[in-house]
Amino acid sequence: MKIRTQMLLVSLAAIALVIGGLYIGADYYLLSGTEEIEQNSIIETDNQFLKLLEYDLHHLSVMTTDWGYWDDTYIFMDDLNQEYIDSNLVDSTFYGTGLNVILYFFPNGTYAYGKAYDLTEYTEVPVPASLLEDIQIRKLIGSGSVLRISTGLINTDEGPMAIAAVPILTSDEYGPMRGSLVMGYYLGDAHIQKLSEYMPSPVVIYSIDDPAAFAGLPQDTLKSYNDRVWIATEGTDTINSVFVIDDIFGEKAFYGRTSMDRDIYRLGLTAMYGFMLTVFVLLIIIYIVVQIILYRKVHRIERLTGDVTYIAEDENYSVRVFEEGKDELTHLSGSVNKLLRTIESTLTDLAASERSLRTSLDEKNVLLGEVHHRVKNNLQIIISMMGMQLFDVKDTAAQSIIRDAINRILSISMVHEQLYQDESVSTIRAQSHFEKLFATVMRNSPPEVKVEHTIDCGSCTMGLDQAVPLSLAIQELLTNSLKYAFTGRDEGNITFKMDCTGKETVVVLSDDGAGFPEDRDPFDRKSVGLSLVHDIVTKQLKGTVELTREGVGTTWIIRIPEGDTIKDDTESTDR
Numbered sequence: 001m002k003i004r005t006q007m008l009l010v011s012l013a014a015i016a017l018v019i020g021g022l023y024i025g026a027d028y029y030l031l032s033g034t035e036e037i038e039q040n041s042i043i044e045t046d047n048q049f050l051k052l053l054e055y056d057l058h059h060l061s062v063m064t065t066d067w068g069y070w071d072d073t074y075i076f077m078d079d080l081n082q083e084y085i086d087s088n089l090v091d092s093t094f095y096g097t098g099l100n101v102i103l104y105f106f107p108n109g110t111y112a113y114g115k116a117y118d119l120t121e122y123t124e125v126p127v128p129a130s131l132l133e134d135i136q137i138r139k140l141i142g143s144g145s146v147l148r149i150s151t152g153l154i155n156t157d158e159g160p161m162a163i164a165a166v167p168i169l170t171s172d173e174y175g176p177m178r179g180s181l182v183m184g185y186y187l188g189d190a191h192i193q194k195l196s197e198y199m200p201s202p203v204v205i206y207s208i209d210d211p212a213a214f215a216g217l218p219q220d221t222l223k224s225y226n227d228r229v230w231i232a233t234e235g236t237d238t239i240n241s242v243f244v245i246d247d248i249f250g251e252k253a254f255y256g257r258t259s260m261d262r263d264i265y266r267l268g269l270t271a272m273y274g275f276m277l278t279v280f281v282l283l284i285i286i287y288i289v290v291q292i293i294l295y296r297k298v299h300r301i302e303r304l305t306g307d308v309t310y311i312a313e314d315e316n317y318s319v320r321v322f323e324e325g326k327d328e329l330t331h332l333s334g335s336v337n338k339l340l341r342t343i344e345s346t347l348t349d350l351a352a353s354e355r356s357l358r359t360s361l362d363e364k365n366v367l368l369g370e371v372h373h374r375v376k377n378n379l380q381i382i383i384s385m386m387g388m389q390l391f392d393v394k395d396t397a398a399q400s401i402i403r404d405a406i407n408r409i410l411s412i413s414m415v416h417e418q419l420y421q422d423e424s425v426s427t428i429r430a431q432s433h434f435e436k437l438f439a440t441v442m443r444n445s446p447p448e449v450k451v452e453h454t455i456d457c458g459s460c461t462m463g464l465d466q467a468v469p470l471s472l473a474i475q476e477l478l479t480n481s482l483k484y485a486f487t488g489r490d491e492g493n494i495t496f497k498m499d500c501t502g503k504e505t506v507v508v509l510s511d512d513g514a515g516f517p518e519d520r521d522p523f524d525r526k527s528v529g530l531s532l533v534h535d536i537v538t539k540q541l542k543g544t545v546e547l548t549r550e551g552v553g554t555t556w557i558i559r560i561p562e563g564d565t566i567k568d569d570t571e572s573t574d575r
Helices: 002-070 071-079 080-090 091-097 129-137 187-198 261-316 328-390 396-419 429-442 464-484 528-540
Strands: 101-105 113-120 123-125 150-156 159-167 180-186 203-207 224-225 229-234 239-247 252-261 428-429 452-457 460-464 491-499 504-510 542-549 554-560 566-568
Touching: 002 129, 002 150, 002 159, 002 180, 002 187, 002 229, 002 239, 002 252, 002 261, 080 460, 091 113, 101 129, 123 239, 129 159, 129 252, 150 252, 187 203, 187 542, 261 328, 328 396, 396 429, 428 429, 429 452, 429 460, 429 464, 429 491, 452 542, 460 464, 464 491, 464 504, 464 528, 464 554
Parallel strands: 452 491
Antiparallel strands: 101 113, 101 180, 113 123, 150 159, 159 180, 203 252, 224 229, 229 239, 239 252, 428 460, 460 566, 491 504, 504 554, 542 554
C-alpha cells in the first residue's frame, strides 16, 4: 500500500478514533457528572424537606411540652374542670396555633378528654375514633411510671397527621405523672405547600400503600438507593424522586415525591455536542492542511524510505542513499550517509567487543551469585547449629537471647538469598525483601496477638552495604513492637514505609500499640536491641533514628543520607 493511501487511511482512522474517544469520554465524564449532580440536587431537595418537616415537628413538640408541663393542665387531669376547658380549649386556640386535635389521656392510657377542630370550616368536629384507637393500641402515650416524649407523623383515615405526645407534669416538671397530652395537625396540601415555599420544587406526600407515589415513573430508569430513595428520569425533561418518610413509631409510613426540570442534563448535552462539533471541524481543517503538505513531500520521503529499507534488509552498509534538494530531507539524507559510514567502520569492532564484554559479565555475575549463595548457606548452617543448641539451654532468658541472635543472622541471610535469586546480584528490591522479612519475624512472634501489617517501599532498591544493616535495624524494631506494643490486646496494626525519592532515604515504622514509656530513654544501653539499632543507623548507615510519641502508638523514623546504594528504581529498564 502506498504512503499516500496509508496516510489517508491513518488520518481518517485517527479522526474517527478521536471523535469516538471524545464521545465516549464526554458521555462518561460529562454526562455522568451532570446526572450525578442532578441526582444529588434532588436528594438534597428531599433532605431539605425532611429537615423542614423535622423543624415543624420540633415546633409542635415545644408547644405540646409547654402545655403538658403546666400546673393548670396538671390540675385539669385531676378533676377535668370545665373552667380549664372554657379558658384554653376554645376555637381561637385551634386556628391560632394551627392544631386539629388536643387530646388528654390518663396514666393508664385510657382516653380522658379531647377536642378536634376543622381548620377549613372553622368548626369543632368529633375526635376521630381511629386516631384514638391507633394511639392507644400502639402505646404511643406513657404507661404510668414511664415518661416519654414522642414527636412524628401518624397515618389516619383523614390523611397524614403530625402529632406530639408528652407526659403531663407540673410547671416545675415534677410528678407523679397524671397522664399524657397529645397535640396534632393534619399534614394537608396547604401545609405541605407552605413547607415547599422554602424549596426549589414542591413535594407531594402519599400513604405508603398508595400506588400513586410511583405512578408514571419509567421503570427502566427507576433506581433505588438503600430502599429509602428512588430516582427516575423522564427523557431529557424531568427527574423524579420518591423518598420514604417514617412515622412516629419509626416505621415506613409515607412516600414523598418531588420532580425537577433536567436543566443541568440538557446543558451537559449541549456542551458535549458543541465541543465535539468544534473538535470535528478543527480536525478536518488540520487534515486538509497536512494532506497538502504531505502530497508535496511524499515522493522524496518514499524514495528515501526505499533506500533505507533496502540497506536495512540487505545489511549492506556500503550503499549510500540518494541526496537532492536543499531542504531538511537533503540534510537527513546526508546524515543517513554519515551514519552508514560510521556503522560500516565500527560494526566489526563493536561485535567483537560485545562478545568479550558479555563473556566477562556472565562470569562475574555467576561468581558474585555463587558468593551470595555460599554466604547464605553458611549463615543457614550457623542458624541451624544455634537452633539445635536451644534444645540444651534451659534458661528462658538465654533462649530469648539465642532466638534474637538467630533472627538477626536470618535477616542477614535473607539479604544474600535475595541477591542470589534476583536478576541483579548487586541490588535487591526493598518491597519484596521487607515483605519476606516481616513474614519471617511475625511467624516467629508470639501467637497471642493478631497483627496486620502494610508495607510500602515504592520502587526502592538497596545494595548489600545498606540492606544488611537496615534489615537488622528494622528486625529489631519490629521484634520490639511485637513483644511490647500490643500487650493485653487481641489485635494490632504495624505500618512500614520507605521513601527514597528525595535527597535522603526516609524509613518509617509505626504501630498503634500502647506507646513507648514517656520516662524511658529509647536508646538506654540496658536495651540491647534498641542500642543495636542506634549503633547500626548512626555508625554503619551514617544516619539518624528518632522516636515520636505523637498520637496513638509508637513511630520510629530512620533517615539515611543521600547515596548510591539506596535509590528509586522507577525508571530503571534493567529488569
